Amino acid sequence: MKGLATVALGLSLIVLVNYSCFCYGDLQVGYYKYRCPDNNTDVEKIVRQSISSQNLLDPTLIPALIRLQFHDCFVRGCDASILLDGSTAEKTAPPNLTVRGYEAIDNAKSAVEEQCPGVVSCADIIIMAAREATVLGGGQFFNVTTGRRDGLISLAIEATAFLPSAEIPVDASIAVFAGLGLSVTDMVALIGAHTVGVAHCSSFKDRLYNYNGTGKADPTMDHLLLTSLKITCPQNSTQDNIANLDQNSLSFNTVDNSYFKEIQDNKGILGIDQEIDLDTRTNATVASFASDNKFFNAQFAAAMVNMGAVNVLLDPLGEIRQSCRSINPPPLPPPPSK
Ligand code: HEM
Structure with missing residues (x-):
């Protein structure tokens, strides 16, 4: 009897755990909860504060950051490939020449890194920033899903090919x-x-x-x-x-x-x-x-939540970039043994 009760309790706990996960595909609402060195760190709040203070100086960040999510997600999925610098990178493609907001993302990333180093992807920062921009613009608040990882490839030809032009039927x-x-x-x-x-x-x-x-x-x-x-x-x-x-x-x-x-x-x-x-x-x-x-x-x-789920990279694919503008350097080789 006692054994049965334990099994029943175990099953109901599993059910509870499953139902307490607000998952969307393999992304999750609140993915970064308890993932920073200090369990109380609220990553979404750090991004919120960073974007809202930057928006006070430049309210045109609202459209810039909403568009940034679109231009990221439509090329290789929402993997922050648009943020990578380089002479043949996506940001150099004609449809991206008027895209703005890169510095705002850098600043939000720095603010996040200070309290939670090496944990939060640039791809997720784009998503969180676009949500903040929507709310700052008077739109509805919504839960974002997180857990994306950053891509390693960014090609201008792909941005030119995949981003729709203004005259698209x-x-x-x-x-x-x-x-x-x-x-x-x-x-x-x-x-x-x-x-x-x-x-x-x-x-x-x-x-x-x-x-x-x-x-x-x-x-x-x-x-x-x-x-x-x-x-x-x-x-x-x-x-x-x-x-x-x-x-x-x-x-x-x-x-x-x-x-x-x-x-x-x-x-x-x-x-x-x-x-x-x-x-x-x-x-x-x-x-x-x-x-x-x-x-x-x-x-x-x-x-916006649906678009944010397009072709995302999930662990163990991709990486968590140190700087949103470049892929991480390869790890140093071990020192020669004496
Ligand atoms: C068929 C789809 C779309 C086409 C063809 C399109 C095209 C364009 C073009 C040509 C511009 C003006 C660029 C310029 O001359 O500076 C623009 C601006 C903009 N687009 Fe779209 N767009 C589309 C969908 C979207 C989506 C899905 C979003 C975001 C959810 C978006 C957000 C914006 C925003 C916010 C701006 C203003 C950017 C700024 O002020 O810096 N667009 N779009």
């Missing part, structure tokens, strides 16, 4: 996202990140002067917007100015659903922005987000 974009396990709803929610940040004229100039090679403007663009963008981006100017992706001037740095309302009013900046409202495969989702800010924010949070 909706069906091709759906295929790219689906190839990474992301649904159409995830895709529309994630493109909703364009509720913050800017685009350079070079990313949308064709829509103003030579839409689809017609020598004319995109007929779907709102006329007032077209006029003002032509002033921002004169046809023959070599200067690459910027325009807000969310044309609501009160919320261009706020993570909310106003971007979806703007694209419904034909005020999308990039080709893909306008297309997701025009395409029958995506416009119902656009409408559902435009009409419900809470719903958009919940779906955005869920989609």
